[in-house]
Amino acid sequence: MITADPAISITGLRKSYGGVEAVRGIDLEVAQGEVFALLGPNGAGKTTTVEILEGYRSRDAGEVLVLGSDPQSADPAFKARIGVVLQSTGTDPYLTVAETLELFGGYYPHPRPVAEILELVGLTEKADVRVTKLSGGQQRRLDVGIGLAGDPDLLFLDEPTTGFDPSARRSAWEMVKNLASTGKTIFLTTHFMDEAQYLADRVAIISQGRIIAQGPPDTLAGRDLEATVIRFKLADGAELPKLVRATAREAGDFLEFSTANPVYFLHELTGWAMAHDVTLEGLEVTRPSLEDVYLQLTGIGSEGAEGQEAEVPS
Amino acid sequence: MSGAALVLRQLRFTNKAFWRNPAAAFFTFAFPLLFLVIFTTLFGSADIEINGNTISVATFYIAGIAAFSVITACYTNIAMSLTFARDLGILKRVKGTPLPGWAYLAARMLHAVAIAVLLVIICLVFGILLYDAELPLSSVPAFLITLAVGAACFAALGMAITTFVPNADSAPAIVNATILPLLFVSDVFIPLQDPPAWLDTLGKIFPVRHFSEAMQQVFFPPPGGSAFRLASLGVLVLWGALGLLVAVRRFSWEPRR
Numbered sequence: 001m002i003t004a005d006p007a008i009s010i011t012g013l014r015k016s017y018g019g020v021e022a023v024r025g026i027d028l029e030v031a032q033g034e035v036f037a038l039l040g041p042n043g044a045g046k047t048t049t050v051e052i053l054e055g056y057r058s059r060d061a062g063e064v065l066v067l068g069s070d071p072q073s074a075d076p077a078f079k080a081r082i083g084v085v086l087q088s089t090g091t092d093p094y095l096t097v098a099e100t101l102e103l104f105g106g107y108y109p110h111p112r113p114v115a116e117i118l119e120l121v122g123l124t125e126k127a128d129v130r131v132t133k134l135s136g137g138q139q140r141r142l143d144v145g146i147g148l149a150g151d152p153d154l155l156f157l158d159e160p161t162t163g164f165d166p167s168a169r170r171s172a173w174e175m176v177k178n179l180a181s182t183g184k185t186i187f188l189t190t191h192f193m194d195e196a197q198y199l200a201d202r203v204a205i206i207s208q209g210r211i212i213a214q215g216p217p218d219t220l221a222g223r224d225l226e227a228t229v230i231r232f233k234l235a236d237g238a239e240l241p242k243l244v245r246a247t248a249r250e251a252g253d254f255l256e257f258s259t260a261n262p263v264y265f266l267h268e269l270t271g272w273a274m275a276h277d278v279t280l281e282g283l284e285v286t287r288p289s290l291e292d293v294y295l296q297l298t299g300i301g302s303e304g305a306e307g308q309e310a311e312v313p314s
Numbered sequence: 315m316s317g318a319a320l321v322l323r324q325l326r327f328t329n330k331a332f333w334r335n336p337a338a339a340f341f342t343f344a345f346p347l348l349f350l351v352i353f354t355t356l357f358g359s360a361d362i363e364i365n366g367n368t369i370s371v372a373t374f375y376i377a378g379i380a381a382f383s384v385i386t387a388c389y390t391n392i393a394m395s396l397t398f399a400r401d402l403g404i405l406k407r408v409k410g411t412p413l414p415g416w417a418y419l420a421a422r423m424l425h426a427v428a429i430a431v432l433l434v435i436i437c438l439v440f441g442i443l444l445y446d447a448e449l450p451l452s453s454v455p456a457f458l459i460t461l462a463v464g465a466a467c468f469a470a471l472g473m474a475i476t477t478f479v480p481n482a483d484s485a486p487a488i489v490n491a492t493i494l495p496l497l498f499v500s501d502v503f504i505p506l507q508d509p510p511a512w513l514d515t516l517g518k519i520f521p522v523r524h525f526s527e528a529m530q531q532v533f534f535p536p537p538g539g540s541a542f543r544l545a546s547l548g549v550l551v552l553w554g555a556l557g558l559l560v561a562v563r564r565f566s567w568e569p570r571r
Contacts, residue, residue, distance in 0.1 A: 054410060055410070056406070056409070056410070056568070076412035076414065077412070079410065079411060079412040080412040082410075084407075084410035084411075086403065086406060086407065086410070088403055089402075089403030089404070089406055089407040090399075090402030090403045090404045090407070091404060091407065092327070092331045092404065094330075094331040094332075094334035094335050095327065095330065095331050095334070099327070099330070103327045104411060106323055107411040107412050107413040108411070108412060109412075130334070146407070150411070150412070
């Protein structure tokens with residue numbers, strides 16, 4: 001089996017701004033061809049980390065290798081292999097979309113044809129429109145297009161869909177999926193759980209400058225091993241039999257059960273309800289979402305019974 | 315691609331974008347001419363003496379406004395457009411590509427110099443046609459060199475001043491405050507006749523008067539003397555070098571906020 005060098009490897013990365021530690025010792029590895037999402041609340045250190053990887057920031061400590069180079073060296077040969085989509089950047093407002101892509105493509109040794117990029121980011125019809133005339137979403141797609149101008153091996157996307165409406169977000173996601181299917185490594189930062197869930201092969205959650213969990217979105221922090229929660233409202237006067245292998249608790253009008261064996265539990269519950277003609281109003285079966293995991297880990301949703309009950313084994 | 319080819323390519327796009335904003339382009343050219351017409355109308359009928367030549371003030375203004383054109387096109391325009399490009403994140407984006415930073419800035423500077431040259435030529439034609447100005451043929455080498463040295467000096471200073479401008483909103487105020495007073499006391503807008511000693515010293519320290527006097531000497535060389543004002547050109551080179559040093563040391567590709 002061939003083991004390729006990782007696209008990105010970070011060990012012990014630290015960075016402070018005027019005595020405030022923005023990044024406090026991060027270790028990460030991103031494989032080639034992987035879509036990796038760095039997920040975290042605002043101010044967690046996402047942008048600092050990604051800008052160190054892109055070569056914009058120096059670091060205080062740690063080892064960083066991106067495509068085998070130290071990004072701090074600011075080597076043009078390194079920059080020729082990465083594509084950078086920053087959070088907020090402008091372009092010359094008086095050039096057209098196609099001219100802008102042509103201009104940026106010319107900075108790279110092997111530019112991607114402009115027509116191809118236009119197609120990829122869905123701006124073919126806007127090719128001859130000046131950048132000033134684009135909508136916010138189209139502007140962002142142009143940002144991604146510029147990031148692709150040099151046909152990079154590794155693309156950085158810093159919060160690619162912040163400020164998008166839901167349909168623009170969907171189409172941006174499809175675009176990123178397309179790119180990923182061509183084998184590019186994509187490193188994206190986001191504070192949207194659904195975005196990380198949908199796009200990423202692997203997710204790392206960053207909070208206060210530290211990575212507090214990482215793994216595939218479906219199994220992050222033992223999400224898949226967590227108990228399933230079943231909740232419903234019991235009709236007045238109905239007496240629930242003793243149900244097996246579940247812990248019950250009351251949440252307002254609702255009864256909530258956590259169980260590791262939902263199939264068995266539900267069979268017993270619904271069997272009883274049908275036999276006795278009892279309605280289970282608002283019956284719901286949920287697994288902890290990525291959002292639940294995220295909220296617990298970042299400490300945002302730690303108040304209230306629900307959060308405490310669902311503590312994640314570390 | 316070689317360095318020169320990169321710069322030329324960037325220059326082509328910079329120029330394209332410049333002409334796409336006709337209002338800005340128009341006023342870049344109209345502004346110095348407006349000053350030329352206003353000043354010659356107000357003060358043009360008197361005579362003054364420069365380098366032992368007695369000339370009309372109207373003719374004097376050809377040299378003054380030529381110097382002014384170079385200063386607006388290079389110092390003011392570079393300082394403002396770079397600060398705006400920095401605040402819009404254009405500079406930061408360019409910095410993330412393999413294009414060397416110097417190539418981007420060189421293209422900006424060359425474009426400013428080209429605009430300055432065009433402006434000076436327009437001034438000259440205007441002056442020759444309307445105000446009996448003339449550029450002695452023997453002065454042409456001195457004219458070109460003075461123009462080049464002045465344009466390079468003020469372009470470098472324009473880049474340097476961006477490092478003291480915190481954001482685009484404050485750029486016009488800071489850039490104008492640093493240049494307008496000097497334009498009034500440096501023999502550009504108003505002929506300087508027997509200035510008080512402190513004003514004289516001020517003019518000798520800063521580059522604006524050296525440039526306007528070097529320009530005057532091109533148009534009105536002392537009888538039998540050279541059209542090159544070497545001491546002034548030397549001061550311009552020093553200021554340009556200082557500007558470049560500050561720019562290289564302090565230049566920021568990202569918004570400073």
